[in-house]
Amino acid sequence: MSQAELISPLRFIARLPSNLPRLPRMLLGLYYTGIRNREKALSLGWALERAARLYPQRPAVIDEQRRLGYAEFNAWSNRLAHALKAEGVSHGSVVAVMLENRIEVLAALGALAKLGAIAALVNTTQRGKVLSHSLNLVKARHFVVGEELCEAFEEVRCELEDARHCYWVADGDSLADPAEAPPGWRNLMRLALGQPESNPVETGRVRLKDACFYIYTSGTTGLPKASILSHGKWIKAYGGFGHSGLSLTERDVFYLTLPCYHNNAVTVSWASVLAGGAAIALRRKFSASNFWKDVAHYQATCFGYIGELCRYLLNQTPCPEEQGNSLTCMIGNGLRPSIWTEFKERFGIERVMEFYASSEGNIGFTNVFNFDNTVGFSPATFAMVRYDLENDCPLRDHRGFLEEVATGEPGLLISEISPKWPFDGYTDPAKSEAVILRDVFKKGDAWFNTGDLMRSIGCKHAQFVDRLGDTFRWKGENVSTTEVENALGAFPGVEDAVVYGVEIPGTNGRCGMAALRLANGAQLDREALAAHLDRELPAYAAPLFVRLLEEVETTGTFKYKKTDLKKQAYDPEAVRAPLFARLPGDQGFRPLDGEIYQAIQRGEYRF
Template sequence: MSQASISARDIVRQLPGVLRRFPAIARGLYYYSLKDSGKDLTLGRLVERNADRYPNRPAILAGDCRITWREFDDWSNRIAHYLADLGLGKGDTVAVLLENRPELLAVVAGAAKLGVACAMLNTAQTGRVLTHSIQLVEPRLVIVGEERIDSIENIRARLSLPHPFQFLADTNTLASFGEAPAGYDNMAAQVAARNSDRPRPATPPTLGDTAIYLYTSGTTGLPKAAPGSHRKFVRAYGGFGLMSLAMTPDDVLYCPLPLYHGTALLVCWGSVLAGGSAIALRRRFSARAFWDDVRRYRATTFGYVGELCRYLLNQPPSERDRDHGLTKMIGNGLRPSIWQAFKARFGIEVVAELYASSEGNIGFSNVFNLDNTVGFSTAPYKLVRFHEGTRDPIRNARGRLEEVAKGEPGLLIGAITRKWSFEGYTQKEATEQSILRDAFRKGDAWFNTGDVLREIGCRHLQFVDRMGDTYRWKGENVSTTEVEHILDASGQVREAIVYGVEIPGTNGKAGMATLVPRDDQAFQANALLTHLRRHLPGYAVPVFLRVTHDIEKTGTFKYRKVDLQKLGYALERPDDEVYVWLPGTHEYTRLTPALVRRIDAGDLGF
């Protein structure tokens, strides 16, 4: 990674642009810094504000569907009344399994008006993992789209809910209700019968109440549910929508990212709410369709993860590369190696790179529009020394943490205070595992992000790596422990460990498993691939396999995972067999020196 540096001169150079945006920055700082958890400022209120101020401006664009802010507010009000009629209220939870379509946002907004939290289920999850995710939050009901009925049908017998399953047809349900399968309530038909008056619950939600649950991978091996308060929407509204992007009603933000992710739901939609802007949705990202969509919706902004940008840059150059109105982008993971090339080719003026996590209490924003940085934060944080390959900080002889020198990679930790609270997870044990206590003095508490960053000048940071038992591939966090559990259940494996390895020309890290086969049968790589694809989302299936006779351990029987990560998919150990799941294929292929050279050259399009 390029280690850029930022000087005071760089900051001064950006001041004219900052001064032009100063009114928006000042307003954004106010919203970002709100402390009063009991304040009557919620996601529902933000929607109502825009309906009052910009009633006829578009709020959502999706295909041929155009929904104004007034229509969206009315729709969410009807949903709120329907949920209230079912007996739901503040403190309850509903689970939502929908792809990127307007119904998802309407459900989240409608539930938020009652103080009902929406658990945003990952649409790639199935089977045991999906069951676990639903049961974690103990929902009163599950709202499922027709496009995901099979996922629920396969686990429905394991779920016991107070209310029937809610069904939303895979269409524009404002125009066509569709037909619900047996055992499901047709939610769209039920909602249409309610009035559109704004609900006034007896116990209204407040800033500090939970609005959503986002799922994050962790060291437990199964997803953890992280509560997100209305405050997180308000902080995204101020910190990203106003301070970074200065969004207005004339802006359209194109979002091809899945809305069950915090980057899409909190950052992108939060930014749209700040400007009274429109969000343009696409079910799944398509590099080929991207610029046609941008032109179709007249998008000015888009939400990204780094992998998405690489896909766009890898498309053949076109004379229409700058034939669009897109000038701003917001997201995370844009690598320094492609930062300038992406801006130059597509004419992007503002890269609002950020750092945040679903459960975290700290965020960074590139307010000054500088290159190769996640920006700065007003929250208290430190970068500390850590044990390589783990999420564990190093404690000195006095039991305290030590900060790294400027420019050195360090584990990012955020101070937990009344203003910068840590909302944690639904599982108390998982929450406590993420807190570092007595870090610098007795009684203090810090959130351990598990991520390594470095300071590159003027309090601006640059992302370096994700540590511990997760890695990021295809814009998704992958739990190594969960993949290891699926490998163990294959019947072919005696030992297995999973980690991420770098492939030149890609973002994040591809999954790799080193395994020892069982002695009583011949190892069948493709039978294993079939098993993995049946039980894991595609992004979590290991791209590489290293089949070996023994996995080296430490004296305390811990695997030497760091050494294997450094080895990667190299063919330096003659007794090992190394396989790769090549793009566009349905089998593992035995690696050869020639194939390694092609992968290293970036010829295979992972």
Template sequence: MNQTIQHDLIGMTEVVAKIPSFISKVPNLLSGLKQAYLRTPNSPAGLGIAFEKAVKRNPTGYALLFEDQKYTYTELNQWANQIAHYYLALGAKKGDVIAVMVENRSELVATIVALAKVGVTTALVNTAQIGKVLAHSVNLVNPIALIVGDECRQAVDDIRQDLNLPKDRFYWFADQATRQNVGRAPQGYINLAEAIQSFPTFNTPTTHSVKGKDGLFYIYTSGTTGLPKAVIFTNSRWTLAYGTYGHVLNLNTDDVMYVTLPLYHATGTVVCWCGVIAGASALAIRRKFSTSSFWKDVQKFDASAIGYVGELCRYLMDAPPCPLEKGHRVKKMIGNGMRPNIWDKFKQRFGIEEVLELYASSEGNVGFSNVFNFDNTVGFSPTPYAIIQFDKEKNEPVRNAKGWCLKVKKGEVGLLVGKITRRSPFDGYTDAEKNKSVILKDVFKQGDAYFNTGDLVRDIGFRHAQFVDRLGDTFRWKGENVSTTEVENMVSEYEKIAEAVVYGVEIPNTNGRAGMAAITLADHAELTAEDCQKMATTFKKCLPAYAVPLFLRVQTQVETTGTFKYQKNNLKEQSFNPENTDERILVLLPNSDAYCDLSAEIFDNIQAYQYRF
């Protein structure tokens, strides 16, 4: 065991040393845990109830800050109520789904609160999606309506004929402060900001009829079939996050949480916002993350906490020092993916005292949070879980002679699995077959069931873990889950490419894994300079920016297993090092519009961190 890992191991001595600083959180944490665990699937629960509670606690305090817009809890609540009453008047009811495709801005937040009060499930569509993928995502959840921001309208117009929606169920928000100016809707859309104006501002009668088992969100994750999966996020799960992560953060009415993460992801809309609502604090949002504007916004909004993913932290560390990164109120941060090699440096440079790193997945039933404020850990989990031995070659858990799985020892790496119980249910996907594939049965005894997270973690003791790697057909890049099959399908559509195998490779000093595609060319085809430019243009057009492969390896033949599955392990190990293969390797360098051949010099510069991918 290396020295760093040994240093990170946690025992009773280390926990006892943290108790004095932990004591102040206990009352708030106990209050949250009471709300999280003293509930049943039929208890009234969820975002709508919690938000109305925050309105009572801090009616005149700010709830939302965006650009130059400011909304108090009362103002945001009244806005949400008008949207909710409008959809109730149309006949929307608990169990219905409305798809929402709006970038991070005030209209998105008001809409989410509104639909939560009605009991309608909000399908949080990834605003980077286009084409077939977007049409699939919307149709998958059978919505009764689609609400789109003008900034996303072109993407919707391009596939509108493929959507299973009546013509009169397309709603539109102008790309501006619609509480001040509703704008003029384009043909074929109903102007939602205008339509709600005559509706009541008082609380809807439906809020307290929403129960824990009712759907709150659909959040999309990468699918092994090549298209996104929609994961149901119930009000019960939201209440669990609210009672744990939300109360551990320990914010109050004077706090401001600055979030640049996309609100169609659970980290932004669940984890970060939970803490804000629990403290009746202010949520300050930005449309998209910007390194150069980050500390300017922190000062502008007087933020005291920030939401993060690992990439965000790396970008901030890479930026040259600026005066604004000091002298702010930010002492706390919550999120996931903080790299161990910058953890302490980040805290020191920016004056952060508490990193509430956490682990959770949109579909999973196990969560960790760094309640004791240790370094280099996803934290502590009160939920039942196990870390079991896993055979990477066979791609399955190790079982003993009796057929039972084996737990790893302290300091060792294994597969994280979450026990499925009444208190820790598995809510699952829209696809029943997918549900079956991620449930392990008879793990430690006959009849038990565990959710397979697909993640490798290290057991560092005292119910704490470190994230190590992700298994399967997805990898993380730029804070997003990339579906290898989705990218393979798109890359293979290029006229000269017969087949593509996509996988993630590590680039030094970056978070996650960058996309690399091993491609096989059609008969007698060759890649010219024109192809190198055309491929880059094509891939950027049909894939989200984070999913565009940065490396291409030109193969003569694809290596497969006996069951015709792609052999990715060797490709991952050889990565993009030109010395590991005689085959041609291409790279899409930052700010480039064409792939170029990866030379030994370029490889050395990548290793030396001369390029900022």
């Protein structure tokens, strides 16, 4: 790494004058991120009510057909809160929420936050046993489900522990005509008719330490885990991203295409909007071809991204709408250094608010000072420590303590757990303990293990390097290798399945590749395998490459040895075994030869 990439004190000081106009908002943000008293009554519901008080007539939420002001939107959330309270939802109740991106999902989440209830944000692509597992995991007793997802819910309803309280939300303008719900459901919007529009008294009792959302994250266990996102973490985002970072105002419009079950949407994006009374414009699903038309239609000034989304936009043929567009800033994570400058210059983006955070973790970085190719600055106490990749563990010195790496050198990012930077963890205490490192630099201390390799680049700024462990990221989603291995193991003829992530040039993250050992005499039905994966897994989790193995190497603890497999990837020159690829648009896997491999390397296929 060259010195030019490091952020020296002089470079840092030189950047400060351009941020002086934002200084009051930045200081306000530091106040919210620095609150230590977790008993303090601050919450998402409080933030919504504050915005409604300060900006009552300004637009709060917008979609293709509707535009609601803050006072109107807050009143709607209040009616829903009173209706849900009458249905038995109270402080600490777990309510599963399954809706695609539309105004109703934000209204429902606002209502639940006001009551101090916990919204379990169900991934709308989950189906079958993964969906039933997610719903039972958090012991949800109330379910708010959009008409567009009722069929998926009904498929697993009989597997749920208690599914008596199910609320249907019509697809479309649910307020226009609260129709009769299907049998076994109650229309939530009809229940809210006639309810008080006043702010519930419960909102004033919701504290920073209380859980706001359960957000599902894939881990190495195979099935989703539910991480706890407290109101305290949401308020830190409100301060760090909303005030100190973007500093949006009531004149801004935030264009959101990321799904609302993602932390990036409901915490990072929505908190940034509420902090300044900006409007949030929702699109049901991301569309690269319609992106700039929407930006022009809404006159959006900011948008939320993941790295893959940015790559899709760069791959689009230039269109008239992108010229002189209204966007000035963007916030998200995963924007690769290889396209950072090109993206900013082509689309005229002034500020890239790249950040680093996780739903379960206790640390976040934000590119507050608008440097290039960095996840930004963190006020938290963190360190990058030496990591043994071969044995998959942090290195300890002769005293038993961890060792920090030098500035600019990759290391495992860890963050200290303290009253100011608490660790909320997962719903399963054992899984929470598994990611805590103890006796790190002194006896008795505790640090959160992020599982990510980072490098410090000076002035409390960092660059992301890579992820560790058995989870890789593709299409903006974390993919659990164990979950994919289990799905492959259920396919007829497969004796062993080893799954790992491999890189495709010109894409972000790693796509899935599987090494399979077949039963004696079994033949691989490539089209049937593809169909099986389509049924059992979300599209982003299905492997795109397959190789066959005669034997599978394991460690002494029976873990698959993946290092050599990852290195060989899908290169026919390195893989001396049958090798297959599923190219874009293919219904099955085709043999992968040198010609196809070189075409993939040249970027001739758009994965």
